[in-house]
Amino acid sequence: xxVVSQHPSWVICKxxxxxxxxxxxxxxxxxxxxxxxxxxxxxxxxxxxxxxGSKATYEQGVEKDKFLINxxxxxLSTLTVTSAHPEDSSFYICSARDYQTGDIxxxxxxxxxxxTVV
Amino acid sequence: xxxxxxxxxxxxxxxxxxxxxxxxxxxxxxxxxxxQQHAGEAPTFLSYNVLxxxxxxxxxxxxxSRSKGYSYLLLKELQMKDSAxxxxxxxxxxxQLIWGAGTKLIIKP
Numbered sequence: 001x002x003v004v005s006q007h008p009s010w011v012i013c014k015x016x017x018x019x020x021x022x023x024x025x026x027x028x029x030x031x032x033x034x035x036x037x038x039x040x041x042x043x044x045x046x047x048x049x050x051x052x053g054s055k056a057t058y059e060q061g062v063e064k065d066k067f068l069i070n071x072x073x074x075x076l077s078t079l080t081v082t083s084a085h086p087e088d089s090s091f092y093i094c095s096a097r098d099y100q101t102g103d104i105x106x107x108x109x110x111x112x113x114x115x116t117v118v
Numbered sequence: 119x120x121x122x123x124x125x126x127x128x129x130x131x132x133x134x135x136x137x138x139x140x141x142x143x144x145x146x147x148x149x150x151x152x153x154q155q156h157a158g159e160a161p162t163f164l165s166y167n168v169l170x171x172x173x174x175x176x177x178x179x180x181x182x183s184r185s186k187g188y189s190y191l192l193l194k195e196l197q198m199k200d201s202a203x204x205x206x207x208x209x210x211x212x213x214q215l216i217w218g219a220g221t222k223l224i225i226k227p
Contacts, residue, residue: 042220044205045217093161107151107215109160109161111159
């Protein structure tokens with residue numbers, strides 16, 4: 001089945017530094033990648049939708065200059081948290097759908113990245 | 119606005135049956151998903167309903183009533199490993215997933 005590889009699984013960084021999170025679709029072409037953030041005991045919150053070769057579409061309230069998304073190929077999308085602050089500490093998850101299968105239900109999630117900013 | 123409601127937390131006994139309800143109000147409807155999420159892990163797919171009725175998949179079943187904006191996830195023969203959060207999500211008219219806050223299910227021996 002479709003697999004999305006996400007890394008790192010966890011990262012601790014100092015306040016003010018930048019962190020890059022990668023998501024790769026291993027056996028399908030991810031035309032669209034969804035980036036979510038999840039705070040403890042809360043549901044997934046969609047941050048942005050990235051389409052291969054074009055600019056990402058950010059949800060209201062998400063700073064595009066702070067959360068840089070690059071989707072340069074059909075198998076790789078990256079999220080860079082720039083100038084990270086403790087309030088950016090969260091669980092970040094990517095998700096993609098294999099549109100080629102025509103199966104609308106095939107949303108595949110990466111394993112998530114636990115970011116802690118100290 | 120778009121809204122998905124599900125209970126915050128439920129407790130059940132090992133071996134028993136539990137039903138987790140989800141009601142939704144969204145702009146359009148292209149299906150409803152149930153996902154299981156263990157703490158610190160990404161969600162894993164359980165079911166997808168787009169037509170009314172009950173779909174059974176092993177110990178898990180999912181029901182949908184589009185006219186009532188209602189779904190439930192039924193878990194039978196509960197096992198300790200079923201302790202997790204269960205997320206209800208609706209695919210709206212723009213094919214965007216709208217997520218509920220999740221129901222934390224606690225299984226007691």
